[in-house]
Structures are given as structure tokens and as C-alpha cells.
Amino acid sequence: MPTALRIGPYRFHFYSREGNEPPHIHVTREDMEAKFWLQPVSLAANYGFRTAELSKIEALVEEHCQILIERYIQWHGH
Numbered sequence: 001m002p003t004a005l006r007i008g009p010y011r012f013h014f015y016s017r018e019g020n021e022p023p024h025i026h027v028t029r030e031d032m033e034a035k036f037w038l039q040p041v042s043l044a045a046n047y048g049f050r051t052a053e054l055s056k057i058e059a060l061v062e063e064h065c066q067i068l069i070e071r072y073i074q075w076h077g078h
Contacts, residue, residue: 001026004071007060010013012068014075023072027057038069 005012009029018024023038032048034057041062046054061068 002075004068006044007064010060011058014072025061025068025072027061029043038065038072041065
């Protein structure tokens with residue numbers, strides 16, 4: 001699971017065998033995880049985060065979207 005970015009308690013990462021999906025990022029904290037599509041940014045899945053925290057995470061994904069897309073392409077090659 002390559003890490004693309006760390007911000008505060010959040011780890012933004014990819015799973016290595018998900019290159020057949022559109023660009024996306026997984027965000028984890030403790031035992032919670034959310035998946036966001038990157039183009040456009042939108043929530044794909046949530047496992048444990050409360051709504052208010054998801055909004056904060058989505059804002060971080062929006063803010064750092066360009067670098068997340070670049071790192072996704074570097075890792076998955078497209």
C-alpha cells in the first residue's frame with residue numbers, strides 16, 4: 001500500500017492492484033477508511049468515519065487533488 005501523502009492523523013494511500021479503476025485515493029485513520037474518486041472528487045465508500053469528519057477529509061482531498069492524481073499516475077501508470 002504505497003502512501004501518497006500524510007496529513008495530521010490521515011494516511012492517503014493506494015492499493016497496488018486497483019489500477020483498473022478510475023483515479024482514487026484511500027484515506028485511513030486508526031481502523032477507519034474512506035475511498036474518494038479524484039476526478040471529480042467524490043466519496044466512493046466509507047467504513048467508519050462520521051459525516052463531519054468525512055467533510056473535513058473531502059476538503060483535504062480537494063486541496064491536494066493535483067498531487068494525489070500525479071502520484072496515482074506515477075504508481076499505476078495511467
